[in-house]
Amino acid sequence: MKGAKILIESLLKENVEVIFGYPGGAVLPLFDALYDAPLKFILTRHEQAAAHAADGFARSSGKVGVCLATSGPGATNLVTGIATAHMDSIPMVAITGQVKTSLIGNDAFQEADVIGVTRSISKHNYLVKDINDLARVVKEAFYIARTGRPGPVVIDFPVDIQMQEADFNYPPDVSIRSYKPTYFGHPGQIKKALQLIYRSRKPVIISGGGVILAQASPSLLKLAEKIHAPVTSTLMGLGGFPGTHELALGMPGMHGTVYANMAITECDLLISVGCRFDDRVTGKVSAFAPEAKIIHIDIDPTSISKNVRVDVPIVGDAKNIIGQLLEELNTSKLPDTAGWNEKIKEWKKKYPLVYKKTGRRIKPQYVLEELYKQTKGKAIIVTEVGQNQMWASQFYKYDYPRQFISSGGLGTMGYGFPAAIGAKIANPEKTVVDIAGDGSIQMNIQELATVAAYDIGVKIIILDNGYLGMVRQWQELFYNHRYSGTTLKNPDFVKVAAGYGVKGKRVDKEKDVKSAIKEIISYKGPVLADFLIEPEENVFPMVPAGEAINRMIGGMA
């Protein structure tokens, strides 16, 4: 069997259903093998979008996303997408064509050192130099991508090897002696953690993306309810714990809720599950959870004690470890946390997320609230980056894992729309909405051609403020209103959509928001809706960079 066919057969063995990609000279044999393979191929209009679509497919389904590009420029166009997946621990396999093995290192036509370029932005990478390694490499790549702390794996596949012949034997299992993730928590650490729980009168759980990746949501819910601990979910963790639950605190950190940040600041025990304490979460580290003992549950030992001091680290899979804790938990030893929960309830009442409607100009928060109502909280919300992303995290409530999809770690503008394409393909029956900014959407707007060609019913809602709003907000607050390089002269988005054959809609009055959203979500194909919003609306509350998280601007009034 030819190398190209071996690759396709291997993908089928891994139950791959869809590949997002773009062709070129160094992948011609692969595309030829793809032509009559029982696999869906989605031709995006830019390789970056193929990577983000594979990522959105993975985040929304829990399966490994697959993208494919040619050598050189095709591969370098994937880089932002691979880095985005890497920062958020998303399982993905990226396949790149490479020049003939005899030409590697010669500055051959369309050669790029993909192994070198992707080394620090992927979980692992492989250059296939021998056709006899190919099936094993694919098997290992998928295994590495989805196990342990997940992440993207790159397979660089020279064109001559795609054409060589070998027998196809897909290895039944994987054994990598140097890669053995820890899945269960150390029993001694479980005991120590329980001792801290028994002593805590003011516990808080901080739930990160790891909860979703490990499918630990049901266990987390059980734990929180048993020990009566309020739960704050990081941006990556939204939906890991039901956002409408009475123990839910919303998001912590820079644009978190006042009550989440107050709770962290005053708690005497912080149980972190699958959260790596990003600086957007902690603010000034020395003032982060100053009163608390910290239990840190994470599958990746390098996350532990990296940013914050930890009292009881537990390395392993979040679901297993919570299971271990629940198994040994003696509820009669739990102290009374009623006072603490009462206090939190008061904070919630006193400092809710707020905004003011004007009666004229559209407030972005209102758009999200209305979207929440009309989709009954059940849509998959994908975001771009900036204010749009923060409003989407604050004003839509996420009750289910894999419902909120956003580039957290890298903060990649242009991520949302292609990721929404991937999410819609994985969930054709669900409403998938990309909450976009007028800046971000233009970073991958060419994908309107993809949704038109395949009739992928993604809904784009542009919160159009005419600015690179998040940067403008910082300039307003910290750079004396000097809006340097942040004003946008936008195209007519409705006409742009029409040019691509996609339904477009413009909404510029508050009173039209309701009916517009109804129209958008009931339309069956793709829609781009341009909501002209209050141009200088800000995201509040806000913790200025480097400040303690209880030093918030806005939202405390």
Added chain:
Amino acid sequence: MKHIIQVLVENKFGILARVASLFSARGYNIDSLNVGETQDATISAMTIVVDAPDERILEQIKKQLNKLIDVIEVVDFTRREHIERELIFVKISREAKEEGVISKLIKDNKLSVVANGGSDCILLACVDRQSEEEILRELKKIGIKELVRTGKAAIRK
């Protein structure tokens, strides 16, 4: 503080770059790095000497080394019993070789002559931490034409 770290890795291409880039990405200079096959031809042992101004960052680097897929084991020898040696080649002129300090080092078996033709000669020293300083100090007195070191290799006791 100087650390000697042993990293056991799969004997595959690419792993050296991965290991090295964990240090370079943080602006850490590796003092020396020595690699060779072990008794098992599929495993290589690297001995890395690095000066770590911040122990916390070094801890992080060690964890991240462990996280690399092709790394089998990471051991910091700094606080463990171990033996370390390094080979140093020096090229000096024939006249310099006759100087008292040098002939004494040769007589004491601290230096050996490995090539001795033409106008130069090449000496070899196998040093540990103490003898390294002594020999380099003496050699610098008489003027060295060329100096090449292997970097430290270390083994657990």
